[in-house]
Amino acid sequence: MANKKENTAAQEAAKKALAALQAKKDAEGGEKEVTRTTSGTTKTKVQHNITHVDQQSSSKEELLAITRANARPYRVGAIILWILAIAFEVLAILCFKKVFKWDFIQNNPGWTISWAVCLGLDLICVIFGSLLWKKGNHLDPASEKNKTRFWLHNNLGVLISVIAFAPFLIFVLTDKKASKQSKTIAAIAAVVALLVAGLVSYDWNPVSQEQMLEEAGISTDAEYPLVYWTKSGGVYHYYEDCGHLDHSIELFSGTSVAAIEAGKTRMCKTCYDKAVREGAIAAENNDSSDNGGDKGEDNTDNGADQANVGN
């Protein structure tokens, strides 16, 4: 009997502790409320401030014209930076070969430094140009019908990296006047710059026009009436309660066409998997390999959204 009494007392105490914990949680919750999601798990729901966006295009051609226009400033910026990069490479070669007779260079031990500065500026221009180029390709993905063209279009920055550093390397290695030591230093610098630029310029997660249209249901004339996206993210979300949106108060909503017009060309991987699992959307035939790299994009989206909270 005594044991049973003790047990009841212990249960009472546990109940009280639980209630206190719940009250504390509620107090901390502020604007948040606990709700049940479609998957049946309990989750804290974030109150989003949603702005609805109407789609502008009424055909696939009109949509692709909008994505092209979205990408144009980034592509123009990339080409300008790449031209600057090659100009700096030419300067680097001229400095290394001591073509200039400027006093400021001649009276300066900076003969060696001047080519290095030009090569550094060359590297900065290639990298920022490639980042702009990749951003343009994510806003307006290339068609993958021709695989070679698709690869070249996505990785044009890699080709530019070669053009921006290989000639300098050749001029250095074939130079007859420079000392062996300065030739070695310049050659190593050029090879390192070429590798860094090439790795940054390579598109590790390319998007194709076909994937974009299929994922949004546009290629089957079944675009989604309501999806969500953030100002800075690169993807749109099928579910408003997607975990990647937990840190974003300001959301935009609209059709999947409107999302693409706003520059969100892929669906969030988490939402996509969930929507396929729940039968809300049909799975792509070629999905496993194509969507593999998407996780990273979600993370950048989430990271950017988190950064937004601070504003």
Ligand SMILES: [Zn+2]
């Ligand atoms: Zn999502």
